[in-house]
Amino acid sequence: MKGLGSQDPRQLGRNRMVAVIGQGGMGRVLLGESPTGRLVAVKQIHRHLASDVEFRTRFKREVEASRSVTGAYSAAVVDCDVESESPWLATEYIPGPSLRTVIEETGPLSLGGLRLLAAGLAAALIEIHRAGLIHRDLKPGNVLLASDGPRVIDFGIARAFEGDAQLTMTGSVIGSPAFMSPEQAQGQPLTPAADVFSVGAIVAMAASGASPFAGTSTPQVLFNVMNSAPDTSRVPEALRGIVDQCLAKDPQQRPTPEQLLDFVGQIEAEPVWPGAVQDAIAEHRSDSGWWVETTAKHAKYDAQLAGLKAQRQRRVRALVAAVGCLMLLTVTGVTAHRLALQDGHAAPASDLSVTLTGEQWRLLDLCTLLDKSVGGQNGTRSGDFNSSNPGKCSASFKDPGGTSRLFDLSVGGELNGTLSNWIPTGAVAGWMPIYGISVSCDRRIVTQGRPAVAIRMSVSGKSDGCKSSESALLAVANQLAVNPPQLSLPANSIRRVDPCALLDQRLTGEVLGGSLRRSGFPNECGLDGADATLNLGFIERMRPDKLGVNGKTTTIQVDGATVYIDDNDAQYQTCTLVYMARPTHNDMAEVVSLRLATHNELPGACDRAKRVLSTVMSQLPK
Template sequence: MKPLTPRDPQRLGGIRLLTTIGRGGMGRVFLGRTPTGRLVAVKQIHRHLANDPEFQARFQREVDAGRLVTGAYTAAVVDSDTSPENPWLATEYIPAPDLATVLQECGPLPVGGLRLLAAGLAAALVEIHRPGLVHRDLKPGNILLTPEGARVIDFGIARAVETDGQLTATGTMIGSPAYMSPEQAEGRGVTPAADVFSVGAILAMAASGTSPFPGTSTPQILYRIMHSAPSLDQVPSALRELVEACLAKDPAQRPTARELLAATGTITAEPVWPEPVRTHIAAHRADSEWWVETTEKQLAYQDQLAHIRSRRRRVLRWAAVGAVAMLVPAVGGVALSHWAMASGHAVAMADPSLTITPAELRVLDTCKLIDMAVAGKFGARTGDLSQDSKGGCGTDITDAAKRKVTYTLRLGGSVTDRARYDDSTGRSAGWAPILGSEPTGDECGREVITQTGEPAVLEMTAKTPDGDPCDTAEQALTAVVRQLTVYVPLRQLPRESILRVDPCSLFDTAEARALSGDPGKRTATPHSCAVGGSDATITLSLVEKGRPDHSSSGHVKFQAGQYVAYRSTVDLPRRCFLDYLVRPTTGEQGEVLAADISVRSGDVDACAEAGQILAAAIPRLPKP
């Protein structure tokens, strides 16, 4: 996706546009939100095509066909405008990658994935053929993969069977050559069997990575479709007979959509996407969610700014009218105008308030934030962006005076445990007081506390070879806060990532307070939650760090109920650290649920208690 440009419309009908999904020869596709809150994909036709009578007829057919088709395996039409002045079509938005991209990124599908794909395509064809339509252009680019299965989109050249024939009077062939049926290639009329042929070609491509009718030119491909047997050597035997039936030259010999759907049920493999495909689908969904969240926050900011400006104009008009009506002297009028411009109505947005939700804090991309807000304003980044296990990030930036400054942005730290930051500097950023302490050598830190939801500490430290590190840290922190008031850069994490989870939601509250003793007070940061009292302090953390199951990690196996966890070999009296590997990520890293318990009395087995807390928390984690 890409941001809207100044030339793009802000609205189409009642739909507010958010981002650009893509552009092509026919038009542009935007992501939008309807007044009811529904996300839609909006196709706007290019103006030079909108006045073409033949294209108008084709676009009207697309709208009509989309309205006829309903079901769980297609994208429903939500709204449209077919007028020549500005034609557009809004369909249900499906946050999923297309099959062509998935095959390119992940390679051919195994039998289980092929079964799920075939079942989804067959079910979609049942819905498309029920009202008498033929899609005519099934291809990997028109098939989206969701966690539940395949969805068919784009009815641009769909037609009713009874009015079919050649789509144009000149006999032009319509469709994508590699997936055309022989009757389409010959320019003959098509029936629903043409779509079944396309499914066969798609399944062969998904199974092998190559077309069953390979060729180096369109004429060669079409000739092979009409006259050659398909190349199916790499199609698994469990699907080969079904694919061969779909690719029969004679339309009458192909299965119907219902027969195809029934046949997919006889394939013995479990219908599931392989892990690389599931990861790709989750990443695409996370990317879509990031764009929606980021863009809507920007739009809300723009709306707020427009509202403030509107109120300012009303105040100035009121001041002018009052000055004339009451015959206020010119000097008084100037004073009144000065008061209006200096009021909260005029200057509120000079330092917009910092509002960031707990959910945003948990997936805040501190590396992207420091790169945008600090490196973009205070110099050139000369060091790598280094992210720690708790989501903090640091880098080196060389400023205009050729000083190399090391900046580190951290998110977290208990708001109730701030011994280093007891003093207010008397200044603010985003309407939040900037707190700080005296520098330690050439390093100094400044912080603000977010006030939306669970308060959290946002800390910036700066290490400089000369100059005032505290002033440097404060300027950088102010730039970061201002960036956050415009939009919040979020990490693009899989939906099942534990870093999205509120760590306090994992506690069995009654059990934790019984173990900790009075007062059982809870403190939290975005990725950790602690319950502390007279008897113990229990902390659960959700982090990405080195895998505890590897021999070099300094951990040994520990049975936590029915789960295998790993105990740190660090020996501390009355304290125990347990790690549970939720899922590996990249290289030697993994997402880990960590339990840390510190007991006040020597009579309690800290590791046994930590294992009990961990075993109760694990079932509350998101399922992969």
């Protein structure tokens, strides 16, 4: 998600808009909050479509039809306005990622996850078809994963059975090629069996990570859908038979949703999402919660500012009326603190969107970013870069007037849940509010991609009312949105890899105990369990055979490889292991650093750490 842009509405009907979820061909999807606190997903139709009389008529009809779908496995319509200049539709908000995103990030589902997916989709089809609708565009992007099962969304091109007409001009096909039925690909009249075919293709994709009709071009995919046998070889045997039936070319040979539901109910696997999927759902829920909390905080802050402005106006009138200037000093401590942070130097930018991928964050060249962002507006660099700590870079810059200041930029790190100790300054970097803390000039913004990344700018030297730190942070955000500078590293660099991606979830759950909470990004992965805490980092530092760990060079063997260990940790139930993955230049190397600390004086920290490190080392780039 990202913040509302300048053109986005702040209110639609009774719903207060919170953030932007995304955008599709029909409209923009916003996260909203109803007066009761219920979260809704609001699709606002694009203006150019809303001006089309035929489209508006069709939209009204389909909204009414969609409101009749009330099953537990679909997102219910809760509000709408089809008569406004920009029609909109509000549905129940599902706090979960799409199936497409989950498969891309975590890989194919287990048999239990596939059973839960297939059963939920079958139950959704029963309700959709009972309402007289055919979805027509069932695909992984239109299936959201909630903690208790899937939800089908987006009835944008659904049509009633009766009087089924072509959606567009003759010869046009609407839908997603890899997941549409053969009859839909050929433009033939559709029956509910077309949706069953789509479910079969979705389950096959979720089982293997690829479409059963994969091709190198859309025409080839469509040809495969109409003429080729599906590739279901990677679907678990317990499901393969029913998936093959769903993918039959002849609609009459496909099972009904009721038959599909009965069949998957007999599979001997617990219907539950894999742990990695549950983590993705929890993270998605946390993301929406953050936006609700943040926008509420800003609404309260704006109200305070409005009250302060009104108070000032009253005081000015009182001053003119000679009541006395002492009234101007009666500002509360909290208000004074906020005013100290709000100096108004940073100007809003125009809808910046800092949406880097995980690899882009990991390969971000912080020193070049600092140089490009700060150098142009603060004169010339007057000292060497200092990047001894991962995720940080600092340098001194001298402005044209000869004043030198030290700029310290850091990216990532622990977000500590909420920004409860930080408060809005009133300035923004694009859609991201700039936060400040205490009376210092440290400034911070937090991106809202997955995962969220904190960007912090600290400026020391001659004070200028925090102007330098806010303008520098704004310049950094601009540079990240337009052209984030990247390190040039070889393909086998471990710094390209997300450390968390190499941790075996079953093993880490066993070693750390219970549910895990992730922290640290982009080159670190912190996991906190009931029994222990683990921190895994992929960094560049002095070679351990030159320095060891904390100056010591004690070694052990892990799977036949030399690993360096800190003996001093043992007394604290902590074990730090360092493995040299790739020498780089001079006495530097890319290293894997793993630190595991047990809770409540539990023994065996190094035994636990070695088990985890073994699985990580086996997956490192060669």
